[in-house]
Amino acid sequence: MDVLIVVATAAEARSLSSLPARVEVCGVGPVAAALATQAALLRGPRPDLVLSAGIGGAFVHPGGVQVGAAAMASEMLYGDLGAWNGGEEIEESFLTLGDLGLSVFPDGPSVGASLLAPNPGRFPAWAGSAEIASRLGLACGPFVTVSGVTGSVEGAQTLLRRIPGVLIEGMEGAGVAQAAALHGVPCTEIRGASNLVGPRDRDSWQIGAALGALRAALESVLLALP
Numbered sequence: 603m604d605v606l607i608v609v610a611t612a613a614e615a616r617s618l619s620s621l622p623a624r625v626e627v628c629g630v631g632p633v634a635a636a637l638a639t640q641a642a643l644l645r646g647p648r649p650d651l652v653l654s655a656g657i658g659g660a661f662v663h664p665g666g667v668q669v670g671a672a673a674m675a676s677e678m679l680y681g682d683l684g685a686w687n688g689g690e691e692i693e694e695s696f697l698t699l700g701d702l703g704l705s706v707f708p709d710g711p712s713v714g715a716s717l718l719a720p721n722p723g724r725f726p727a728w729a730g731s732a733e734i735a736s737r738l739g740l741a742c743g744p745f746v747t748v749s750g751v752t753g754s755v756e757g758a759q760t761l762l763r764r765i766p767g768v769l770i771e772g773m774e775g776a777g778v779a780q781a782a783a784l785h786g787v788p789c790t791e792i793r794g795a796s797n798l799v800g801p802r803d804r805d806s807w808q809i810g811a812a813l814g815a816l817r818a819a820l821e822s823v824l825l826a827l828p
């Protein structure tokens with residue numbers, strides 16, 4: 603399988619040097635990720651699989667991953683694409699694009715693109731993800747993509763309530779997946795957990811351990827691919 607790996611930063615790319623895959627550095631955030639993935643796919647060659655990869659935050663729950671371990675996505679979804687709904691008389695809640703009847707894809711034919719099924723910003727991972735993760739002993743579950751890193755216990759709990767079993771928070775995965783979906787190329791996400799999702803404690807981030815786990819996971823995944 604020909605694989606395109608998309609990472610946010612040059613440091614992440616350096617930690618993946620000499621892997622048998624093309625590595626594209628996209629910049630931080632979902633917009634940068636989607637733009638760079640789109641550009642790489644237009645430039646070609648067309649890969650068989652796109653992998654969004656990097657470090658990420660781990661959600662704390664019984665099925666969650668430890669800092670320093672890697673995990674694989676079952677789906678990639680936007681965590682802050684929608685509308686906050688609150689006021690004097692109602693408790694604040696979050697409305698997703700699905701709740702609002704909106705889609706991340708054009709809702710009519712657009713230049714150069716055929717009409718795609720409405721999508722609220724949730725992208726199923728490549729169909730082989732769960733099987734390969736289980737074979738390699740990697741946790742597999744939903745990965746959420748945000749533009750603003752979660753910085754409180756309440757923020758982490760709100761995301762966990764909205765996305766049961768969510769494993770990892772990152773800033774690029776759903777953007778990469780959206781671009782791959784537009785091109786009809788399967789996509790999944792792999793991250794090494796550098797920190798817990800919650801109050802900001804930058805000194806506790808274990809970036810070296812996360813990058814080591816990410817590289818080991820990617821080496822095994824690339825070997826195991828058909």
Ligand SMILES: O=C(O)c1cccc(C(=O)CC[C@H]2O[C@@H](n3cnc4c(=O)[nH]cnc43)[C@H](O)[C@@H]2O)c1
Nearest residue numbers: 610630656657658659751752771772773774799804
């Ligand atoms: O120090 C900060 O407050 C800070 C704010 C925004 C970004 C950063 C970065 O170091 C880049 C984050 C980079 O790594 C991924 N990442 C890692 N942990 C998390 C997380 O808990 N939540 C979301 N993203 C995370 C992300 O994909 C970026 O590419 C530092």
